[in-house]
Amino acid sequence: MSDEATSPSVSEQLGLHIPYLRRYARALTGSQSSGDTFASAALEAILADRSVLDGTDVKTGLFRVLYGIWASAGAPVEEGESGARAKAQKHLSKLTNHSREALLLYTIEGFNYAEISTIIGVEPGEAEELVDIARQEMADSVKGSVMIIEDEAIIAMDIESIVADMGHRITGIARTRDEAVELARADAPDLILADIQLLDNSSGIDAVNDILAELGVRPVIFITAFPERLLTGDKPEPAFLISKPYTEDQVISAVSQAMFFSSTETLHA
Incomplete structure (x- = not known):
């Protein structure tokens, strides 16, 4: 039997990675509800146009689509929040762009620097630098x-x-x-x-x-x-x-x- 016949389909691969996409989106927003909303939007974009996965493996492409939606939205935490989430919004504005997102991709989701560079649209060397910056900024916060x-x-x-x-x-x-x-x-x-x-x-x-x-x-x-x-x-x-x-x-x-x-x-x- 050929490798093509035995390898999982794109849909099957997406199904395997969806739980971890939710984990990443929730960590980005600090919320299950808003994180799951971003994850759902990424899946809807892929269902509407499978070509958005072109040029990458399915997992990397899936996270790249989510990141693109996240970056376009420009609101890591829900607008109008108060209390702890409002403080988080204020903290976020002080962090280096892409750094926290890169750190989560590297440490929690297990992507390498080359994959992170593809997901967030930077050079591999910059991806590594962003992870190092995020470690320091988050630890000091x-x-x-x-x-x-x-x-x-x-x-x-x-x-x-x-x-x-x-x-x-x-x-x-x-x-x-x-x-x-x-x-x-x-x-x-x-x-x-x-x-x-x-x-x-x-x-x-x-x-x-x-x-x-x-x-x-x-x-x-x-x-x-x-x-x-x-x-x-x-x-x-x-x-x-x-x-x-x-x-x-x-x-x-x-x-x-x-x-x-x-x-x-x-x-x-």
């Missing part, structure tokens, strides 16, 4: 306290070390839903890093919802081995998501991004 909800001790200690080295204060590590709620009450965090499945088979999602209901809105990053299950667009889902196994760069980028927006959406199981 916000410092705060972080709570970790993770039942695997080695992973918890690793995350703690990474986040502490970024200059954030760790409020503690919780292994169960109940521990997480008690820890949050004792020392309210600015940001929560949460695994989905916890030690006693309780849910990190439930723990986070309990904390947000009691303490109010704050940024949350979920960590999961099955990110596609939380990137369907069918129900309330996270704006910030790291896949297991993660890299140090991914944790740093996600924490900087979430702290930067200082907002999240309650996620219902």
